[in-house]
Amino acid sequence: MNRDEIIELAAGYALGALEVEDRARFEALLAAGDAEARAALRDFESTVADLAAETAEVAPPAVKAALMARIDAEGRSRGSLTQVLSSARPAPARRSLWTVVTVGAMAAGIAAIAVGLIVSTVYDRRISQLAKEQVLLKQELARQEALVTILQDPATRIIALSGLPPAPEARGRMLWHATAGGLLVAQGLPPAPEGKVYELWAIAGKGAPVPAGVFAVDAKGAGSLRVPPLQAGEDLDTFAVTLEPAGGVPAPTGSMYLVGKL
Amino acid sequence: MQSVSVPTPDASAGLLARIAQGDREAFGRFYDAFAGLALGLIRRILRDPAASEEVLQEVFWQIWQEAARYDPHRGSPEAWVVMRAKTRAIDRLRAIRRREKTFVAPVDEAVAIAPDHPMENPGVVAERRGLVRSALDGLPEPQRRVVELAFFEGLTQSEIANRLGEPLGTVKTRARLALERLRSLMKREGTTRA
Numbered sequence: 001m002n003r004d005e006i007i008e009l010a011a012g013y014a015l016g017a018l019e020v021e022d023r024a025r026f027e028a029l030l031a032a033g034d035a036e037a038r039a040a041l042r043d044f045e046s047t048v049a050d051l052a053a054e055t056a057e058v059a060p061p062a063v064k065a066a067l068m069a070r071i072d073a074e075g076r077s078r079g080s081l082t083q084v085l086s087s088a089r090p091a092p093a094r095r096s097l098w099t100v101v102t103v104g105a106m107a108a109g110i111a112a113i114a115v116g117l118i119v120s121t122v123y124d125r126r127i128s129q130l131a132k133e134q135v136l137l138k139q140e141l142a143r144q145e146a147l148v149t150i151l152q153d154p155a156t157r158i159i160a161l162s163g164l165p166p167a168p169e170a171r172g173r174m175l176w177h178a179t180a181g182g183l184l185v186a187q188g189l190p191p192a193p194e195g196k197v198y199e200l201w202a203i204a205g206k207g208a209p210v211p212a213g214v215f216a217v218d219a220k221g222a223g224s225l226r227v228p229p230l231q232a233g234e235d236l237d238t239f240a241v242t243l244e245p246a247g248g249v250p251a252p253t254g255s256m257y258l259v260g261k262l
Numbered sequence: 263m264q265s266v267s268v269p270t271p272d273a274s275a276g277l278l279a280r281i282a283q284g285d286r287e288a289f290g291r292f293y294d295a296f297a298g299l300a301l302g303l304i305r306r307i308l309r310d311p312a313a314s315e316e317v318l319q320e321v322f323w324q325i326w327q328e329a330a331r332y333d334p335h336r337g338s339p340e341a342w343v344v345m346r347a348k349t350r351a352i353d354r355l356r357a358i359r360r361r362e363k364t365f366v367a368p369v370d371e372a373v374a375i376a377p378d379h380p381m382e383n384p385g386v387v388a389e390r391r392g393l394v395r396s397a398l399d400g401l402p403e404p405q406r407r408v409v410e411l412a413f414f415e416g417l418t419q420s421e422i423a424n425r426l427g428e429p430l431g432t433v434k435t436r437a438r439l440a441l442e443r444l445r446s447l448m449k450r451e452g453t454t455r456a
Contacts, residue, residue: 008435049443052299054398057302064290
């Protein structure tokens with residue numbers, strides 16, 4: 001690749017306008033530590049950052065507040081995980097045992113060296129598996145923590161959702177907390193056809209419906225959905241469920257199955 | 263006179279290092295310094311205030327979680343934020359376009375609209391904006407079109423070539439010439455004003 005071509009790629013990359021193949025080529029150069037590619041990109045990116053100044057606005061305080069609430073929720077779950085881990089730590093071994101343990105550990109060490117590669121591969125695999133499990137546990141814990149917050153806080157509102165003509169017998173309950181998000185439980189919904197899902201919408205006054213997540217129902221027609229905190233959490237007063245293409249859509253297109261107003 | 267002071271690249275990189283350690287206060291300051299810049303760009307691309315604030319939140323949430331991945335050798339923290347904001351906004355725009363073709367105004371019309379910003383930042387940011395505007399105006403028309411279609415409309419170079427009925431190679435060259443020229447225009451204006 002000649003110099004001109006590298007600089008052209010860098011310009012397209014900084015503008016975010018490269019085709020997939022070109023982008024892959026340029027990223028391969030960056031990954032390989034190509035000095036010319038890096039220098040050109042650094043230059044162009046700062047020019048592009050300057051371009052952004054043309055449209056700069058005031059940083060919205062509401063978004064900051066929502067982010068801080070998310071961080072606090074995350075911090076709570078981190079804190080409690082640490083507690084769980086430290087309480088699970090075994091009591092220190094008695095002194096008399098120490099020598100035995102040391103000798104044992106040395107023997108184990110020698111054995112480990114003997115089978116070095118195999119053991120370390122096994123451990124690597126185990127460690128990465130544990131790391132993955134820990135991430136999942138953290139996520140699960142954060143979810144649980146947020147749910148507990150929602151359930152404990154008197155500010156949580158409960159909104160009853162009732163069935164509309166496609167499923168008049170369907171019912172739902174929305175637990176909604178302005179900053180922690182909420183939980184939807186629904187029952188009596190017909191199973192979603194192939195390629196479709198139920199999508200929850202949150203609406204503030206006369207505003208446009210905001211997508212709040214998609215969910216499926218089981219054979220009995222029951223489903224639930226954990227809803228993350230949303231913008232305008234304070235002002236939301238209506239929740240509705242529609243049937244939409246799999247993956248969900250940014251604005252409702254299908255029939256409405258459930259609706260409830262505060 | 264300035265309502266939002268943009269920290270130096272070193273200071274911002276220091277904030278990012280603290281954010282990587284889970285420093286909430288550093289994150290707040292980083293947000294104050296760069297969220298306005300990011301939001302303006304996202305809004306310019308999406309033109310939907312609610313969706314833009316959602317994308318802004320996603321961008322900064324990602325920054326909170328991935329601050330450790332910032333590499334000072336690759337550019338300033340400001341450029342890093344702008345890249346992230348732009349990529350996210352363009353992803354969202356493309357998703358919307360795929361789903362609702364009619365939702366987005368025709369591109370030519372969109373480019374012609376110079377949006378008003380009722381919530382403009384006074385002071386330093388406005389001055390810097392003037393610099394950018396005059397630098398953009400200083401570009402030959404065909405180069406300016408390429409930058410605007412790529413940067414603010416999220417089109418790829420092939421899409422731009424189709425739209426303008428120009429060969430792809432020409433579009434690539436123009437993108438490069440435009441950025442090189444903008445760089446020198448903004449540098450020159452910056453030094454004469456300083």
